[in-house]
Amino acid sequence: MKVIRDSIHKDIYLEDYELEVIDSSEIQRLRNIKQTGLTYLVYPSANHTRFEHSLGTMFISSKIAEKINADKKLARISALLHDIGHPPFSHTLEIFGYDHEYFGKRKIKKMDLVNFSSSEVIKTLNKKNLEGKIISGDVDADRMDYLLRDSYHTGTAYGMIDLPRILRGLTTFKSFNKVKIGVLKKGIQAIESLLVARHQMYSAVYMHPTVRIADTMMKRAVMKEILEKNLNVEDLSLMDDISLVSFLRMSENYLMEKIDRRDLYKNLITYGYSDLTPVERWIFANLDENQVLQLEEKFYNHFGCDVFLDICSIPKMEEHNVYIVSKEEIRRLDEVSPIARSLKMAEIQLWNIALYAPRENIKHLKENDDVKKKIHKILKEIDFEIKSKLVDILREYKSIIGKGKFLEIARERGISPKEFYEELHKLIFCGLIKERFNGRKYIYSLSNSINSHYL
Known part of the structure; x- marks a missing residue:
C-alpha cells in the first residue's frame, strides 16, 4: 500500500486502484481549488485545497x-470523488445554477474506476445507500473533515472536534425498513461538541464579514464575464483557481484588480435576522440571481457606484436531525439536548443580508441619511408573491400533527419528499410555519405573520 502524509490524519494508506483514481485529471484539478474560497484574504494560512x-x-x-459494517471500499472511493465537480474557489462560485454535485456525477460517468461502476458511486453520492449517508448525512465524514481541516489551516481552535469519541458513538438502526446512522446515548456530548464547533466556525470563519465581501466581489466578477458571453457557466467545471484568476486578469476585470490589491468593498448596511419580518426573510431567501442583479442596477442608477446585495444561504443544520439511540427509544437530538436547541436558534440568528459599496464611496454613502431611506424604499418595492403548496395545505388543515402525516398529505398534492423537506425547512427558518414538539410528535401550523401578507 502507498501512504500519503496528511496534516490532520497523519498517515493515509491507499490501495493501488485508489492511487490510480487520485492521479486522474479530475482529482488532480482539486489541488488548485482552495477549500474555503477567498478566506485566505482574512486568514492568510487558509490555502488548503479540495484535494486534501x-x-x-x-x-x-x-x-x-x-x-457500522458498511462497504468500506465503496465508501472510500465515493468519498474521494465527492467534490470533483467543484468550481474554482469552491462554494463561492456556485452561481447561475451551477451545482457541483451535478457536474461531479457527470464527470464520474466518464471515468474508469477499475473496481467499481460509475453507477455504484453515483448511487452512493445520491445517498441511496448506507455508504452515501456516511459521506453526506446528519453526522458525516465530509463535515467532520472540513471542521478539523479548516480550523487547523485558519489557525483557529473552534473546529477541533473529538473525532475518536464521535466514531465510538456511531451506530445503526432501522426505520421503515431503511438502515440509518445514529448515535448512542453515551455519544451525545461528542455530537454536541460538533454542533458547537460548527457554529463557531460559521460565526468566526465562514461568515466572517470580510470573507463574505471578498466572495461577493469574486462572484460579481465572474457573473460579469458570463453575462458578457466571455465565459460559460459550464467552463467553471474545468477551470481551477489559477486558470480563472488568469482569465479575469487577462480580461482586465476591475473587480479582480481590486481583489488582487485587497482593495475590498466595505459594509454599507446589514439587516439581521431579527430586523426582518418572516415575510421579508422569505422574499430575500427566494430571490434569484437575476433579481438580485436587477436590484443592484437600481442601486447603481441611484448612487452612481456599485452597491452589491449579499444574501446568506439558509443554514441546513443537518446535525440537528441526528437520532440518539438507546435501549428504550430513538429520539432526535433536538428533543433530548437543550444545548442543541439553543444552538439551533443561535445558528438562525447568524443569518443576515448585507449591502457593500466601494471603499472610496462608503463614507459619503454612510453619512447621507437619504441613502438608507432610498435603499429601504427600493427593497420594499420588490414585487414578490409568497407561493407555497405547504402553506396552502396548512391554510386548509389549520394544524397538522406529525411530520410523517404532513409529508403524506404533501405527496398526495404532487410534492416529492425532497421538495417537502427543503421547503418546510425554509418556511420554518423564515418563521412562516411554526414547528412545536409536544413530547411525542411535531405539530405544524402557520404563524400569525403570514395571514396578512399571503397572496
Missing part, C-alpha cells in the same frame, strides 16, 4: 464504515 479535503473525507469514511 477529499483525502481526509475518504479517511474518515473508512473509519465510519468499519464501525
Whole structure:
C-alpha cells in the first residue's frame, strides 16, 4: 500500500486502484481549488485545497464504515470523488445554477474506476445507500473533515472536534425498513461538541464579514464575464483557481484588480435576522440571481457606484436531525439536548443580508441619511408573491400533527419528499410555519405573520 502524509490524519494508506483514481485529471484539478474560497484574504494560512479535503473525507469514511459494517471500499472511493465537480474557489462560485454535485456525477460517468461502476458511486453520492449517508448525512465524514481541516489551516481552535469519541458513538438502526446512522446515548456530548464547533466556525470563519465581501466581489466578477458571453457557466467545471484568476486578469476585470490589491468593498448596511419580518426573510431567501442583479442596477442608477446585495444561504443544520439511540427509544437530538436547541436558534440568528459599496464611496454613502431611506424604499418595492403548496395545505388543515402525516398529505398534492423537506425547512427558518414538539410528535401550523401578507 502507498501512504500519503496528511496534516490532520497523519498517515493515509491507499490501495493501488485508489492511487490510480487520485492521479486522474479530475482529482488532480482539486489541488488548485482552495477549500474555503477567498478566506485566505482574512486568514492568510487558509490555502488548503479540495484535494486534501477529499483525502481526509475518504479517511474518515473508512473509519465510519468499519464501525457500522458498511462497504468500506465503496465508501472510500465515493468519498474521494465527492467534490470533483467543484468550481474554482469552491462554494463561492456556485452561481447561475451551477451545482457541483451535478457536474461531479457527470464527470464520474466518464471515468474508469477499475473496481467499481460509475453507477455504484453515483448511487452512493445520491445517498441511496448506507455508504452515501456516511459521506453526506446528519453526522458525516465530509463535515467532520472540513471542521478539523479548516480550523487547523485558519489557525483557529473552534473546529477541533473529538473525532475518536464521535466514531465510538456511531451506530445503526432501522426505520421503515431503511438502515440509518445514529448515535448512542453515551455519544451525545461528542455530537454536541460538533454542533458547537460548527457554529463557531460559521460565526468566526465562514461568515466572517470580510470573507463574505471578498466572495461577493469574486462572484460579481465572474457573473460579469458570463453575462458578457466571455465565459460559460459550464467552463467553471474545468477551470481551477489559477486558470480563472488568469482569465479575469487577462480580461482586465476591475473587480479582480481590486481583489488582487485587497482593495475590498466595505459594509454599507446589514439587516439581521431579527430586523426582518418572516415575510421579508422569505422574499430575500427566494430571490434569484437575476433579481438580485436587477436590484443592484437600481442601486447603481441611484448612487452612481456599485452597491452589491449579499444574501446568506439558509443554514441546513443537518446535525440537528441526528437520532440518539438507546435501549428504550430513538429520539432526535433536538428533543433530548437543550444545548442543541439553543444552538439551533443561535445558528438562525447568524443569518443576515448585507449591502457593500466601494471603499472610496462608503463614507459619503454612510453619512447621507437619504441613502438608507432610498435603499429601504427600493427593497420594499420588490414585487414578490409568497407561493407555497405547504402553506396552502396548512391554510386548509389549520394544524397538522406529525411530520410523517404532513409529508403524506404533501405527496398526495404532487410534492416529492425532497421538495417537502427543503421547503418546510425554509418556511420554518423564515418563521412562516411554526414547528412545536409536544413530547411525542411535531405539530405544524402557520404563524400569525403570514395571514396578512399571503397572496
